Amino acid sequence: MNEPVSKLQEILDAGQFAVTGEIGPPKGTNVEPALHEAQQYLEGRVAAVNVTDIQTAVMRLGSMAVCHLLLDRGVEPVFQMVCRDRNRLALESDLLSAYTLGIRNVLALTGDHVAMGDHREAKCVFDLDSVGLLEAMARLEAGTDLGRDAKGNPNQLDGVPKFFKGCCVTPCADEVEPQIIKLEKKATAGAQFVQTQAVYDPAAFEKFMNQIQHVKVPVLVGIVLLKSAGMAKYMNRSVPGVQVPDAIVQRLTDAPKEDRAKVSVEIAAELIRAMKPMCQGAHLMTLGWDHCVPDIIQQAELA
Amino acid sequence: MIVAERKPFDEIVEMVAPYKKVLVLGCGSCVTVCLTGGERQAEILASQLRLAGRKKGLDLSVDFDCITRQCDREFTENLKFDPAEYDAVLSLACGVGVGFMSGVLPDTPVLPALNTTFYGAGVAEGVWEEYCHGCGDCVLAWTGGICPIARCSKSLINGACGGTNDGKCEVSQDMDCGWHLIYKRLQELGRLDELRKMRPPRDWSKNRSGGVRRLSREEMAEIAQESAE
Amino acid sequence: MQKADLTSRDIAELGRVTELMEREWSPCRYHCPVHADVRGYIEAAAQGRFGEAIDIIRENLPFAAVCGRVCHHPCETNCRRKDVDDPVAIRHVKRFVAELQGAEGCTVHKPPAQDKARVAIVGAGPAGLSAALHLAKLGYRPTVLEKFPIAGGIPATAIPRYRLPLEVVQIDVDWIRAHGVELITGVEVGKDRSIQDLLGEGYEAVLVAAGLAASRTLPLPGSDHPRVHLALDFLTALNFGDRPDAGDDVLVIGGGNVACDAARSCVRLKPAARVRMMCLENEEEMPAWEWERREAEEEGVGIIFRRGPVKVILEGDRIVGLTTRGVTRVFDSEGRFDPQYDDTDLSDLQCDTVVIAIGQMANMGFARGSGLKAGPGGRLEYDPATHQGSLPNVFFCGEIVTPPGSVVEACAHGQRAAKAIHMYLSGKTIQIDDSLPPYIDTIQPETAEKVLKVCRQAIPTDPPQRRRKLFTEFERGYDEPAVLAEARRCMNCGSGAEVLTDKCAACLTCLRVCPFDIPVVTDVARIQSTLCQACGMCIAECPANAIIARGRDVGELVQHTAAALAKMNGREPKVIAYVCGHHAGAADWGGRVEGVEGVAEIYLPSTARLSSAELLHAFENGADAVIVVACPDAADRYPQTADRTRRRVNQARRLLQEAGLDGQALQLLEVADQGRQAIRAALAEAAGKTSAS
């Protein structure tokens, strides 16, 4: 087996349960609060921290820079990369840049359409899709790129990167078969770990995990902290492949205002406890409530 | 066929503002079929421009005509009007026609009255949908005849992204997810194996990325050359 | 029938699109002996343009008023509407428009100069007067000589007044005379003046249109009794105010229309009398028109079938009956009249008066001193192709040479003779093209079922008990609302859509918008005239301007609108109202009833025909506001089009707004069928609204 290139890979390779967190870069240059949060609440508690890449097509500070700054502070980042904004030249180049900056974990994503964001007049690129991006990484690792020289031979690299390559999947999609087919392709293209879209239904997740037994890639179940009943309802309405069961919505509705954060944490922890036996890790998306992470980890009996 | 929609009227007015005598020229092909650029629309636009001109006190005279196709030289020779008599021709053809007419009428500005939008099919009365992107490298053989380049908002080639939701695209609830359609169709055809196949990064050089495209049918082009000699 | 494709070049060559209507006729027109443009005048009537309607009729039919009363109307018999519900009551529409304003109400088309040859015409019946009119229009100077003191022929002298008042005949006669037709009554040719005299007096041709002035008689023993009448003499006497001697038990011999008239006149002479008809034919064979017989029966006339007369039984100087015998057949195997009797089957019928109505024959008196040769069997020599007799400048027309028929057939024959005379006098060989264009087939059941069913307007008729006593008219005509409603039932056959194939982009719009599923699109669209209902929907929607209406010239509406606006000059604001002609609101149209100040009403066969472009053009031509007056869904002749019309008006509004005009200046009114007042009120209100904004 290959030498692990990151702590995250090391944990997963060792068959331990891995927890990852997530931060979103600011819209602007004021990067300190995000770094601070990551350091204060996530460092030492999670294996790595995902840094989103112009999430929901809302223009922000770049993921690569924030990943680099996290590394400086001793926090291992997962560099998220979407295909929306860069063609294959830029993607390959950014991968090399990231590597030279010490970034090893890369999560390959398609990316939300520009229509979802705040630059709706922008041109979508999508030169590669997520499978193609994984393939591009594999090529770089093999010492070539996606291009060809004049004779039609692959271009050789001077210095070769090595990544821990991730991808995502939506386990509770209304139509799961195409999700699984695509996951298979991502695995074939070289994906080494999977972080899922939010899951609130352990039974459905178990079913999904049974269906992908043949895909030999560790899965980190996605946990999005539900901050309120309103948010749960919004997700049911608008977020593809996410279904918050009525019982959870009801618990949030019933919770008095001052207890809401507590209930949120409880729900997240319960979900992790329930799904821990089914998968290899959990990916916590707190949407700014990073201060809750220690409690979640504790209540989920992960510490 | 090519589907187009009329430009906002104000934009058209601004375009013709520098001219006194304008010919609105319809095209009898695709844009007639999609109800945006045929003779009737030319008649209507001419009428609107005259009304607007009068309202604004402009010295503007507008006629209209329509030809079978604005993208072939032979058809441009049967105009009822002499375009040379006009300060500008406002074309209701797709961009192809506008561009081509610009070449045919070197001394007359040819202005576009339409926004050429896509290659589409009439899916219901008065409704057209994009079916093809003219990508230069057709994939319909393995996508059940449904084009992922045109009908997936992101032109993905390995399957739906995570934005697919109840068969709709994340861009809009009114938009079918192209990959959902492909999946359904391949399932019907018993050809989901096509979906499982890895699709390597596409060769976009056959698309616009390869620069201006041109088709020359050797057998015909040669004859044309010979006879030109 | 597959017809040839049409291109815009064909239309340009035709000049007027309406010429297309000449290529294929509606069946009503085809079957009309004078080929009056029935569809055209019914449409005019439907839109309240009554003056125009009568002018269209009179273009081909000089005896419009007479025919409005007594025509046997083959147009109606062949009206395509019969396969939808009932045929259009064409005759009654004609009656209304013909009598509305009398002779003065119709335009007289005098030729620029009337200086061609003088032509003498013998007989002022339908045939003679029609020929005279036609000759006058061609610039000849016709003189009609009539033996009776009144003109009009049989319609004036023998058709009973309760069916045809003399004033009605007079309308036609006056109108014909107004064209420079000289009429001399009380002159019997052959007695007072001979044909040779006329030719010597400077008439370059003579046309004999003497009709069948004499009743055929029967050589029955006893038929010289004064109470044995000949039908024609009997009817003529009545029309001239005499009261011929009839008893209480009348037997009319004959089963034709004349027999019916005689019988019905007898009823009126003595309402208490028993009146019976006796004919050789059986019920099916009886030659009288179905309605004549029905009306006779309603009035109490009995009919005895399949008996032939043998002798009049006299007791002293009184008639007591008629001996009759059985009839074994009337026609031979080839349909020729050849009655056979069973002489063992004899029986007597009681009666005290006998009227013989077994047909008419010519009175050959006119030929005296003419030098005309008689052919074999004592008949005059006559060539049906040229109308000429044995003298090249003596012509014949009408019933004197044709089998007995109808007024309108006599008119047609007179016109044909006039053409022959014109050719003859112009020094040309007489060659008349009798070919006709094809006519539109019966409506297909699939289409018929989609056509809105509308009952025929009832024709008000006096009850038989009242009719029996009166020689005055028994059938009241339609009033104006009834005429409008009835004329609106016409399906405008053959005036529908025509595709210009060179422009057609095969876009399928016509196919999609047609409420009747008529267009077929292959390489181009094709619309079969036999199926098209002429709603105009496809014409208004075609994005290629590739569909035209056969019944309307391209740009006609725009010009019409411009003219209406020009007439309103000086008045502000100017409002154009496009009113659905199938709207009872059209009820008092025609300038006869007050309109709304500043509003010019333009009637359309259907508002479905109005395109957005035409709406814009109205504004371009100076309208300050346009009001489209449509019927609410269910009331529309084409209920299926209402929604699209609505959408189109909305679209036109948007287009106006884009151009910087006020969208409110275009209004759609859906006014229910509540007559003129409703329309006026709605128009006034809408006009107020549009000018206020």
Ligand SMILES: Cc1cc2nc3c(=O)[nH]c(=O)nc-3n(C[C@H](O)[C@H](O)[C@H](O)COP(=O)(O)OP(=O)(O)OC[C@H]3O[C@@H](n4cnc5c(N)ncnc54)[C@H](O)[C@@H]3O)c2cc1C
């Ligand atoms: C009783 C009756 C009822 C009818 N009802 C109908 C009906 O309801 N509908 C319908 O369509 N048709 C009807 N017809 C038929 C119709 O009247 C004739 O078809 C039509 O009148 C023929 O026209 P014509 O001009 O040929 O002859 P006529 O109408 O007979 O006209 C001939 C004219 O010539 C005149 N004339 C004759 N000899 C001389 C002469 N020597 N000198 C000068 N003048 C002369 C006659 O006086 C007469 O005025 C009816 C006919 C009859 C007899």
Ligand code: SF4
């Ligand atoms: S519906 Fe009108 S046009 Fe058609 S046959 Fe009847 S009267 Fe003539």
Ligand code: SF4
């Ligand atoms: S839409 Fe109306 S006019 Fe056109 S084909 Fe159909 S019935 Fe005829």
